[in-house]
Amino acid sequence: MRRPGPSSSCRHGSAALPTLLLLLLLLAASAQAQQARTRTDPVEADALKGVFDKIGREMWPSWFSSSVDPCTGAATDDTDTDIDHNPNLNPAIKCNCKYQNNTVCHITKLKMYALDLVGPIPEELRNLTHLTNLNLMQNYLTGPIPSFLGELTALQYLSLAINALSGSVPKELGKLVNLVSLGISINNLNGSLPPELGNMVKLEQLYIDSSGLSGPLPPSFSKLTSLKILWASDNDFTGQIPDYIGSLSNLSDLRFQGNSFQGPLPTTLSNLVQLTSLRIGDIVNGSSSLAFISNMTSLNTLVLRNCRISDNLASVNFSQFAKLSLLDLSFNNITGLVPQALLNLNSLSFLFLGNNSLSGSLPSSIGTSLKNLDFSYNQLSGNFPSWVSPNLTLNLVANNFVVSNSNNSVLLPSGLECLQRDTPCFLGSPQTKSFAVDCGSSSSMSGSDGSVYLPDDANLGPASYYVTGAPTWGVSNVGRFMEAFERDYIIQSLNASYTVYSSTRLFRNTPDSELFQKARMSPSSLRYFGIGLENGNYVVTLQFAEISFEDSRTWKSLGKRVFDIYIQGERKEQNFDIRKEARGSYAAVQKQYIIPVTRNFLEIHLFWAGKGTCCIPSQGHYGPLISALSVTPGAMGSDQNAKRRALAVCVTRKLSPKHCYRILGRVERGLGCGVHCSKCTFCSRDVFLLSCSCLVCLGSFACC
Structure with missing residues (x-):
């Protein structure tokens, strides 16, 4: 009997298998051939090569060999398009190869970040006309911002921040109508903001802090209604903060510290109900109230420091601010009582109310998260509440408290009684006529001036004070280094890497290098006190050296530290810049003053007025810094x-x-x-x- 043969369908499937494999092979070969035919636009390839030839030759990428096209490999990998947040891609480009039937690639992103590139921005960039993202941040680029950047109209992200660029901001940047983010922070620019920038109506992020700009904010900025982030601190902007800022209702983060703005603060700011972070400071004159913040209940961070606010805390219902974690209203003229509702906020961790005119006693309870409280330099009095504990950093210096063993003061660091208003220790019965401090040091040393410099390594936090055991001097610190999760208030001289501590560096301009190996640093307000001094004239010698910033041509040298110096309440120096005075880092500079002491008490105050860079060599690196000080009797040079x-x-x-x-x-x-x-x-x-x-x-x- 004849066996049945395979069915027709089986016979056809068996025959089709080689055909299918052949088809797949042909398609793969075609794709490879297509990829081989895809090439970077030759004008852009030459431009990219020119850019690296001028400012990036030392990190010449492998794709610049004669046989490799730039738009290959990672440059065309669609699974990893966010090159800005990938540290393994630097320098890097991204390409779009879908032009002309997938045969031509255009360069759409260029990242040359934190490579210490030196020189002007290359002219060749103008030929990369398809760029949507240009990141040249954290280098040492010099010269002006070129006007041809305004021709790159596809740009959505432009970052030139943390460089040494100079000159004015070109009005041609206003042609970048697709721009979403512009960063020119920390440069050496000058002049005012061109009104043409108001044409960038899609702009969501504008970073112009520490850029050197001045003048009023242009009225055309009222058109920037898409703005979510505006950082404009540490410039010389003048006039009043414009009313139209209150119409930028999408703002979530606004920073206006360290300028020359006039008061009062505009009441239109009350419209910014989406704000999560508001920082305004250092208003020149006028008087403002707190009423405008009443509806800003989404705030996480609120800083209205040194804003000439004259108001009462009871004018704001703080119980509605459930998300608030940091509140700084210091250095104003706020009066009245401290509301219980404010201290009860469970999310509040940092509270700075120092240097106001608050009166009465402290509230009876605090929230579970509140660990750092500054009430220094007010008119508070009464008993210490039961919540006072060693687990808090609590600064009550310069109030009217009576410190005794019966009112919980034993739970506070000792010496507070020597730092109260009108009742310093040894008033009328002086104990000393000189003292010297090696700020930040853990051991004493003898200086070439004959003074014995005592150690000063007390672990001070955001709201702390310390008084020596035999009370001859004390120190008070207030403030939090913003953006820095952990920051020491004592820093050491660092080597070039900023990761290894060094104790052997020699400092210029001094025979006492050891005095400058460490320093005490503060984000806001640092005070030293002389306690029980004989009345009379004293020579107050303050010694400084900048040990945070390098002197070489690197982005790490672009930091600037600026603060004011007050002695006995009188401003002696405004916008004091250690490195500028010393002509470089790791060089000593000394300031001396004749100061009268009349009540056996001396106060030296180093005050941050919002000036200087925020984040070099790392986040939260700013504010006063001092290496050593000495106080000796007599007049300078009278012998x-x-x-x-x-x-x-x-x-x-x-x-x-x-x-x-x-x-x-x-x-x-x-x-x-x-x-x-x-x-x-x-x-x-x-x-x-x-x-x-x-x-x-x-x-x-x-x-x-």
């Missing part, structure tokens, strides 16, 4: 030795008779040398050297 040194310098330095008479006259009156350095090597051209130790500087360092 015969000072006169002899002055005469010797006049002769050896061949100073003009006018200069010599000036020196001798000031020495005779006990006012210091007062020599103006017009041709200096290490000292600033614009300062007067204010002590006869400057005569050593004149002889040893050829300052004048």
Whole structure:
């Protein structure tokens, strides 16, 4: 019997299998051939090569070999398009290869981030006309922002922040109508913002902090209604904060600290109910209320520091601010009681109400998260509540509390009684006539000036104070380093990597390098106190050296630290810049003042007024810094030795008779040398050297 053969369908399937395999092979070959035919636009390839040739030759990418097209490999990988947040792709490009039937690639993203590139922005960039994202952040690019960037109209993200760019902002950037994010923070720009930038109506993020800009904010910015983030701190913007800022209702993060804005604050800010972070500070004049914040109940961070606010905390219903974690209303003129509802907020961790006119007693309870409270420099009084504990950082300096063993004060760091208003320790019965402190150090040392510098390594937090066991001096710190989750308030001299501590670096302009190896730093307000001093005139010597910023041509050198110096409540220095005065980092600079002490008490106050960069070499690196200080009796240079040194310098330095008479006259009156350095090597051209130790500087360092 004949066996049945395979069915027709089986016979056809068996025959079709080789055909299907052949078809797949042909398709794969076709795809490979298609990919082989896909090439980067030659104009863009040449432009990219030119960019790297000018500013990036040292990190020449592998795709610049003669046989490799730039738009290959990771550049065309659609699964990883966010090159800005991928540290393994730097430098990097991204391409779109769907042009002309998938035969032409255009470069759409270029990232050259934190590579310490040096030089001007290359002209060749103008030929990368399909760029949507250009990231040149954290380099050392110099020269102006080129106007041709305005021709790259496809750009959505442009970051030129943290560079050494100079000149004005070109009005041509206003042509970038598709721009979503613009960053020009931390540069050396000048002039005002061009009104043409108001044409960037899709802009959601604008970073112009620490850029060097000045003048009023242009009225055309009222058109930027898509803005969500506006950082404009540390500039010299003038006039009032415009009313139209209140119409930018999509804002979630607004920062206006360290400018020259006039008060009062516009009431239209009350419309910004989507804000989660608001930081305004350092308003020049006028008076404002707190009423405008009443509806900003989405706030997580609220800083209205040094804003000339005259109001009562009871004018705001703080119980509605359930998300608030940090509140800073310090350095205002806020009066009345501290509301219980404010301290009961369960999300609140940091509360800064210092330097106001608050009165009455402290509330009876606090929220579970509140661990850092500053009430210093108010008019508070009464008993200490039961919530006072060693687990809190609580600053009650300069109030009217009576400190005794019966009112929970034993739970506070000792010495608070010596730092209350009108009742400092040893009032009328002085105990000392000098002291010296090596700020941040854990051991004492003898200085070349004969002073013994005592250690100062107390673990101060965001709202802390410390008084020595035998109370001769104390220190108070207030403030939180914003954006820095953990930041020490004592820093050490670092090597170039900023990761390894060093204790052997030699500092210029001083025989006492050891004094400068460590320093105490504060994000807001740092005070040193002399306790039980004899009344009379004192020479207060403050010593500084910048140890956070490098001097080389790197983005890590672009940081700037600026603060004010007050002694006995009188401002002695405004916008003091250590590195500018010392002509570089790791160089000592000394400031000296004749200060009268009349109530056996001395206060030295270093105050941050919103100036300086925020985040170099890392986030939360700003505010006052001091290396050492000494307080000694007498007037500067009033002895015969000072006169002899002055005469010797006049002769050896061949100073003009006018200069010599000036020196001798000031020495005779006990006012210091007062020599103006017009041709200096290490000292600033614009300062007067204010002590006869400057005569050593004149002889040893050829300052004048």
